[in-house]
Structures are given as structure tokens and as C-alpha cells.
Amino acid sequence: MKRIYLSLLLLMVTALPLWAAESAVPQVVVSIKPLHSLVSGVMQGVGTPDLVVKSGGSPHGYVLRPSEAQLLSKAQLVIWVGHELESFLNKPLATLGQKAKQLELADALEPYLLSVRKGDGWESHAHKHVGDDHDAHDDHHYIKPDQHLWLDPAMAKRIVTLTAKALVEIDPSRQDQYQANAEQMIERLDQLDKHLKEKLEPVKGVPYIVFHAAYQYLEAAYGLNAVGSITLDPGRTPGAKKISEIHHKIKELNAKCVFSEPQFESRLVATVIEGTNAKTGILDPLGADIPNGPDAYFELMTRLGDNLYEGLK
Missing domain, CATH: 3.40.50.1980 (Nitrogenase molybdenum iron protein domain)
Incomplete structure (x- = not known):
């Protein structure tokens, strides 16, 4: 009996790290509400990501609070648009967020970005994609990208896919859950796209x-x-x-x-x-x-x- 008890105890102790690893919710921080919503959808049933720019705030000229800086210091994954839109995050992420995996969407989605508009009146060629210009990275012909990239359901679908991939990298034990959630979000985004097309036609x-x-x-x-x-x-x-x-x-x-x-x-x-x-x-x-x-x-x-x-x- 004593031998059986010791065997069971040894089994429980051996399995404990695996159980703990599977139950730990990844610490995810997201910069702005629209992205936070998409990430929340991919994390549904697992946990809730933290949001930096709260309701009523704008990423343009935002000032990071101590509590938000603390979130970055504990994060395993930070999802943000990029250096241009959320410039207030540049220094904190270079210091506080060094240990976190960063998903910078403007960088990951660069081939799909539109060039930023010039002047207050816009010409018809303003919708040109950065990725369409072979000189886009040339120092003399650089086209600054527009980083308001979430305002298109097609881009949102790409964000969802990238988010699921990033979450699996830091939390592989929940791969099936993240992928299933991403598929459901993409279905909803397709329906949203159809609705908006009909509404705005x-x-x-x-x-x-x-x-x-x-x-x-x-x-x-x-x-x-x-x-x-x-x-x-x-x-x-x-x-x-x-x-x-x-x-x-x-x-x-x-x-x-x-x-x-x-x-x-x-x-x-x-x-x-x-x-x-x-x-x-x-x-x-x-x-x-x-x-x-x-x-x-x-x-x-x-x-x-x-x-x-x-x-x-």
C-alpha cells in the first residue's frame, strides 16, 4: 500500500508542471480598442488581454500611465499597430517590454498597407498600396504608410490570423482553441464585410x-x-x-x-x-x-x- 501511495504521489508531482503550464493564462497587452477586440475574440475562453489606451483616449499624443507601464513590464505578448501611430510606446517597449514578444502589425502587414495621404485634398492615386511600389524602401522614394489599418474587415482578418499565430507561439498547449476562435472571428468578419458593402453601396x-x-x-x-x-x-x-x-x-x-x-x-x-x-x-x-x-x-x-x-x- 505504501508503495502504491508513493507511486501516485510521484505521478502527481511529475504531472504538476504540465498542469501549471497549461492553466497559466498568457499575459497579453494590446494598444488600442479595435485591436483589443480582435485579440479578445481569438483569446475567448482562455483569458482577456489588457488594453493600454482606454475609452476616450487617442493614440495620437497619448501619455503612458504607471499602471500601463507595469502591464508592459509583465507582458508575454504586446500587440500594437506601430511606431508611427503609437509613438508613445516606442521607448517603453524598448525598455519595459524587452522580454515580451511583439507583434507590430504595420511591420507584419507592410505589403498590404496604403500610402499616407499628402495634403488636405486627395488625388485619385492616394489609394496606392505601399507594396505595389518597388521603390517603396528607397531612401529617395520612401512612401510613408498609413497606419489606420484596422478600418477594413479584410485587414482585420489578417490581424486575427497573425494574433492566433503569435498566441500559439507563447502558449502552444491551446493551439486548437486559438485556431478555432480565429476561424469563428473570420466568419464574423466576412459577414460584417457583406453587410457594409450592402449598406454603403x-x-x-x-x-x-x-x-x-x-x-x-x-x-x-x-x-x-x-x-x-x-x-x-x-x-x-x-x-x-x-x-x-x-x-x-x-x-x-x-x-x-x-x-x-x-x-x-x-x-x-x-x-x-x-x-x-x-x-x-x-x-x-x-x-x-x-x-x-x-x-x-x-x-x-x-x-x-x-x-x-x-x-x-
């Missing part, structure tokens, strides 16, 4: 202006006719001359709507549409008031589609 040719140049992926995906932005950099307020130019553009192109954003100054919109036939609307590329979780991305994109349709119909 009637307003494809209607001209409009956005607050800042954040929606190029959405516009390219659904053939929308955005003709300019109030500002390219939401951290800088345009001067009187620029506001006058935008006002003239609204009249000249008969823009149907000028969209503001909840994270930035909306009084500028009222100024530029004064004396024109344009109406106002709101577009939120981050989903400031949407609860975190796997459904947030779908609610965000559905709301963008609804707001565009209402503003342009």
Missing part, C-alpha cells in the same frame, strides 16, 4: 470631408468618395488660411457632409460648413463609448457604416 459616389485622414482603408474597401480632411495631424489645429481653403473646397465639390470625431475639437466643423449646404456627422475610428470585448470591433465598424450612410444619403 447607395452612397459610394457622394463627396464628403472627414476630420482627419484616418479612414482611407474603409474608403478603399467600399469605394467611398472622401474628398479631403480638416487636418492631416489631429494634434495640430489648422490656421485661418487652411480653414478658408477647406470651406472653399466644400462649396466647390458640393460636399454632402463634414464628419467630426469625439476625441478632437468639433467646433472647427461648424466653422468650415458655415454658409454651405453641407451637414455634420460623427465618425469614431476607435469606438470611444463601446464596451471592450470581442464584439467591440463589429459594433465599431457597423456604427461607422450607419453614420456614413446617414450623413451621405
